[in-house]
Amino acid sequence: MQSTKTTGQWFRSGDGHRWWFDSGALPLDFAYSGAMGDNPAWEILHSADDLAAWLEGRFPEQLMPAAPRDLTDALALRAAIARSAMSAGRGEAPAAEDVDVINLFAATPDIPPALAGGSRQAGRSRARPGQALSAMAREAVELFTPEQRERIRHCAADDCGLVFYDESRSNNRRWCSMKRCGNRAKVRTHRLLNGA
Secondary structure (H helix, E strand, C coil), rough: CCCCCCCCCEEECCCCCCCEEEECCCCHHHHHCCCCCCCCCHHHCCCCCHHHHHCCCCCCCCCCCCCCHHHHHEEEEHHHHHHHHHHHCCCCCHHHHHHHHHHHHCCCCCCCCCCCCCCCCCCCCCHHHHHHHHHHHHHHHCCCCCCHHHCEEECCCCCCCEEEEECCCCCCCCCCCCCHHHHHHCCCCCHHHHCC
């Protein structure tokens, strides 16, 4: 699965350190804009303006301002994606209710592709936030197919509950972040091997 959008975002750990988490897929990034993983401090979508800012950072198209209804829709889609991702990380299929929500959003018009350089503008000059949600839902449809779902996994660290999409060629990504859990695992292994 190849996303056309850049993925990843900064997180702040309980001790105040910032670290970069690349979930590997735009729908997973969206899921982590909230309290996925039981960390309410990660919630960033408190208003329609917050939603607009998050979408603006991920979609190169110019978007119209978000309305309160867009935020309500976004939170419903995000919850369905988050639950589906956690299920996939356990090797399970998404719940039927979550599939229905994702399919509903995927069925609405998304942002149409446009080739730059023409002399006329076809359609709207600015996309609606709902179209961006639809684009993410369509990517989630692909993400949660049985073939792709196998690449969604939990971080190998015992004290980390993050899930990610392994987009590596070798399909052997183990950590949510090498700078966070991967580094801590290396330090623990080094201490064990050196009797520290």
